[in-house]
Amino acid sequence: MERRAFITLAGAALVGFPRVARATGGLDIAAPESQHAVRVLLASGAFDAPEPVDSWHFAWNGRTYRGAFDTVTLPDGRRGLLNTLPLDAYLYGVLSKEVSASWAPGAQQAQALVARTYAFLKLRPDRSYDVVAGESDQLYGGIESETVEGRAAVDATAGTIVTYAGLPARVAYSACCGGRTADAGDVWNTPVPYLTSIVDPHCVGTPGFAWQVDVPCGQVASAFGSAFAGIGKLRSVDVRCDDPSARPRGIAFVGASSTFETTPKAFRNALGPSVIRSAFVHEVSVEGDGTALSVAGTGHGHGVGLCQWGTRVMGSQGASGADIVAFYLPGTALGRA
Numbered sequence: 001m002e003r004r005a006f007i008t009l010a011g012a013a014l015v016g017f018p019r020v021a022r023a024t025g026g027l028d029i030a031a032p033e034s035q036h037a038v039r040v041l042l043a044s045g046a047f048d049a050p051e052p053v054d055s056w057h058f059a060w061n062g063r064t065y066r067g068a069f070d071t072v073t074l075p076d077g078r079r080g081l082l083n084t085l086p087l088d089a090y091l092y093g094v095l096s097k098e099v100s101a102s103w104a105p106g107a108q109q110a111q112a113l114v115a116r117t118y119a120f121l122k123l124r125p126d127r128s129y130d131v132v133a134g135e136s137d138q139l140y141g142g143i144e145s146e147t148v149e150g151r152a153a154v155d156a157t158a159g160t161i162v163t164y165a166g167l168p169a170r171v172a173y174s175a176c177c178g179g180r181t182a183d184a185g186d187v188w189n190t191p192v193p194y195l196t197s198i199v200d201p202h203c204v205g206t207p208g209f210a211w212q213v214d215v216p217c218g219q220v221a222s223a224f225g226s227a228f229a230g231i232g233k234l235r236s237v238d239v240r241c242d243d244p245s246a247r248p249r250g251i252a253f254v255g256a257s258s259t260f261e262t263t264p265k266a267f268r269n270a271l272g273p274s275v276i277r278s279a280f281v282h283e284v285s286v287e288g289d290g291t292a293l294s295v296a297g298t299g300h301g302h303g304v305g306l307c308q309w310g311t312r313v314m315g316s317q318g319a320s321g322a323d324i325v326a327f328y329l330p331g332t333a334l335g336r337a
Contacts, residue, residue: 183197
C-alpha cells in the first residue's frame with residue numbers, strides 16, 4: 001500500500017471485450033461491450049511463459065488471469081509480461097487483496113471507487129504498461145484473489161470514479177492514517193485541495209493503529225551518515241509538533257556537540273517503511289545509554305487520503321461507499337469514467 005498517487009491523465013483507450021458476468025466470475029462471450037482497457041505489468045526480466053487456458057483466460061506462475069497476455073520491451077530494455085483486460089475485471093483481482101472480503105459492503109465499495117479512480121488515471125497509451133501488480137501501484141492477484149464480495153463491490157460501483165471540479169481526482173489511500181490523515185503537500189510536495197490533513201477518529205484502536213520499535217543508533221548513523229555522526233553522543237530527541245493533535249513537523253537529535261534535524265518523512269525513508277511504519281511519530285526516546293532509540297507512533301503507510309482501517313469502521317457503522325469517500329476526500333464528487 002505504499003504507492004505514488006500523482007500521475008497525469010494522457011488518455012484512456014476504449015476496447016471491445018467479452019462482457020464480464022457480474023459477481024459470478026464467469027464470462028458472457030456472446031455479449032461484447034466497450035470498456036476501458038488496463039495493461040498490468042505482471043513481471044519483468046526473466047519469467048516463464050504463460051499458457052492459454054481458453055480464448056479469454058491464461059495461466060501463469062500458478063495463477064489464472066482474465067484477459068490477454070503479451071510481452072513488451074520496457075524502457076530499461078528488459079522484457080515485461082502484460083495482462084490486458086477490462087478495468088473492472090482488473091478490479092475484481094484487486095479488491096480482496098487490498099481489503100478483507102469480510103468488511104461491510106460500504107467499506108468495500110469505497111475501496112472500489114478509489115481503486116478504479118487510481119487505475120483510470122494511470123491509463124497511459126503512450127507508455128508500455130499502465131499499472132504494476134504490486135504495492136507500487138495496487139495489489140492484484142488474478143482470479144485466485146477474487147471473492148464474491150469483492151466482485152459485488154466492483155459491480156455496485158461500476159463505471160463510477162471520484163471527481164473534483166468535473167475531472168478525475170488524484171486519489172490516494174493507505175492502510176491506516178493513525179488518527180489524522182496526512183497532507184499531500186507535506187508528503188509529496190504537491191498540495192491538493194481534497195488531500196488535506198483531517199482528524200480521523202475511526203481508525204483509533206484498530207489493528208493497524210499503534211506501533212513501537214527499538215532502533216540501534218548505529219542504524220540511524222548508517223542511514224544519515226556524517227550529518228548524524230557529527231553531533232557526538234546522543235543526549236535526547238525532540239519530536240516537534242505544532243499542536244498535540246497534529247502530525248509532527250520535525251525530529252531533532254540533540255548530541256553533545258550539536259543538533260541534527262530531519263523531517264518525519266525523511267526519517268522514515270532513511271530507515272525504511274518496514275522499520276518505521278508511518279511518519280506519524282509521537283515519541284522518540286534515548287535508550288541504553290545513548291546506544292538505541294525507542295520510537296513510538298501511529299498509522300501504517302503515507303497516511304494521505306482514504307484510511308483503509310478507518311474505512312472498515314465507517315462501513316461497519318453503516319456508512320456507504322459514497323459517504324466514506326466524501327469524508328476522506330472532502331470536496332470531491334462521484335462521476336462516470
